[in-house]
Amino acid sequence: MIDMHCDVLMKLWEEPHKSFSDDDLHISYNKWLNSPVQVQYFAIFVPPETSQDYFQSALEMIDLFHEKIIKPYPGIKWVQTKEEVEALSPHEKGAVLTLEGCHVIGEDLMKLRTLLRLGVRAVGLTWNNVNALSGTCVEDEELGLTTLGKAAVKTINEYNAFVDCSHLSPAGIDDVLELADRPMISHSNAKAxxxxxxxxxxxxxxxxxEQKAPVGITFVPYFTAKDGVNIEDLLNHINHMYELGGRDSISFGSDFDGMSETIQGLEDIEAVRNLYHKLAHHYSSDDVYRMRYDNAVRFL
Known part of the structure; x- marks a missing residue:
């Protein structure tokens, strides 16, 4: 399985004493080894309320990615392309770098190019806070991409990276769908x-x-249902998207280590096997393969 979003890097950055072997993380080294997830996307997310320099903080998270996740564990490989993912052996895990929120670049596309050159493969244009590129789903929903935002999408296209629309304003999503070569949604559910x-x-x-673009079903309980959220509630979103035509798009983006509560039966990355078993009961083996793997990696 491929998981297109987690916030482990933020946790490691906020708590410098913490290592990737600490099992209080939703995704730790041992938990990942014992899970069906072969490829994990690691988001660079700098909390907007931090008093530290945004771009410097993003660079620090990239350093943590290499020093605390890649370097200590020979079985974890930094992957950037579909070919590198497909080259992983069954006992190896692949790690992908992404960015959540372009507030870290301010109004400077050189900083965006730098992050792309450092291996970021998907760029979320916003978090919940409005920035120089666009409105968000929380603030200024009617504000689409600014001139800078459109230039950023063009830059991301040049690096063959995904433009991630989770957190983006509806108007901004419309703009991305017109401009991006590789649009995606890393971790959102169905509003219907x-x-x-x-x-x-x-x-x-x-x-x-219609574009067969990846849409990551997320495991955040408060995006899924009202109370006592379980895997069946998550399946309601999957089933709805499937019936809507999402067979070649449905993917997964857990948001592990970025949520305060978890879905019953999906408490950490090891528990993802519970979802896998549920999918196998509801869908054909071909459909499950698409959802858990192929839809996410097809355009990587």
Missing amino acids: IYQHERNISDQQLKQFF
Whole structure:
């Protein structure tokens, strides 16, 4: 399985004493080894409220990615392309770098190019806070991509990277769908199933499905259902997207280590096997293969 979003790097950055072997993380080395997830995307997310320099903090997280995740564990490989993912042996794990929120670049596309050159393979244009590129799903929902935002998408296209629309304003998503070579949604659910500002409307989901762009179902309980959220509630979102035409798009983006609560039965990366078993009961082996692997890696 491929998981297109987690916030382990933020946890390691916020708590410098912590290592990737600490099992209080949703995703730790040992938990990952014992999970069905072969490829994990690691997001660079700098909390906007930090008093530290945003771009310097992003660089520090890239350093942590290499020093605390890649370097100490020979079985973890830094992967950037589909070919590198496919070259992984069954006992190896692949790690991909992504960016969540372009507030870290300010108004400087050189900083964006630097992060792309350092191996970032998917760029989330915003988090929940408005920045110089676009409005968000929380602030200024009617504000689409600015001139700088459109130039950023062009830059991301030049590096063959994904433009991630999770957290983006609906107007911004419309703009991305017109401009991006590789649009994606890393970690959002279906608004038709549960009304939450972080979820995506059917109208926009259909546009991603038409492009066979990855749409990552997320495990955040408060994006999934109201109370006592379990895997069946998550399946409601998967089933809805499948019936809407998402067979070649449905993927997964857990948001592990970026949430305060978890779905019952999906408490950490090891528990992802519970979801895998549920999918196998509901869908054909070909459909499950697409959801857990092929849809996420196809355009990497």
